[in-house]
Amino acid sequence: MSRTSRINRATAETKIQLELNLDGSGTSKIQTGVGFLDHMLTHLAKHGSFDLEVFAEGDLHIDSHHTVEDIGICFGKALSEALGDKKGIRRYGDCTLPMDDVLITSAVDLSGRPFLVWKAAIPNETLGVFHSSLAEEFWRAVSSSGLLNLHVVAHHGSNTHHLIEAIFKSIARSLRTAVELDPRSAGIPSTKGVL
Incomplete structure (x- = not known):
């Protein structure tokens, strides 16, 4: 079973091509025009053990908001598409992750x-060109388009780069666990019979 997805999104503001393999090895090819986001998406792939390719052109002459948000939409859609009917997945994942002065907890329910x-x-x-408020916007877009429940808590820390990087790494680890196939359960992980 191939758990992959390819998303193409074109609007008046952005053009995005994104490919995701949930069962990858953490390789990435990222080119968004937003250097800090490239750095974060590379961490997302590496720590999630996803193969991820993202190529984006956006209206960066305005700012990077549309590009960041639309890539979040695409990643969420790709995640949902690659999961298919979600049979056999663990569904839940969480990670408390330290990074220098920062401690982050994330929890995911697919x-x-x-x-x-x-x-x-x-x-x-x-x-x-990445404003710190865009970290929340990115993950809100992922949650909305990927149809997942996501909690992010920063316990402490003050360095902006470290805070955002630790959030991306923690969520990557949470997603890695949540999308894993559970050898003890081949069905839908819900009493409803559907997710």
Whole structure:
């Protein structure tokens, strides 16, 4: 069974091609025009053990908001598509991850019901052309289009780069667990019989 997806999205603001393999080895080819996002997506692939390719052209002469959000939409759609009917997956994943001064906890439920809880106070700062507020926007888009429940809690930390990077790494680890096939359960992991 191939758990892969290819998403093409074209709007008046962005053009995005994204390929995802849930059963990859953590390789990535990323070119979004937003250097910090490239860095974060590389971490997402590596720590999620996903193969991920993202090529994007966006209206960066305005700012990077549309590009970041639309890539989040595409990643969420690709995740949902690659999971198919979700038979045999673990469904849940969580990770508490330290990075220098930062400690982050994330938890994921691939429930089919989108919801984002974001309790991460990130300093108002721009990293290259990536404004720190876009981290939440990216994951809100992933949650909405990927139909998943996601909680993010920053326990402590003050370095903006470390906070966002630890969030991406923690969520990658949570997703890695949630999408894994469970050898003890071949069916849908819900009493409803559907996710």
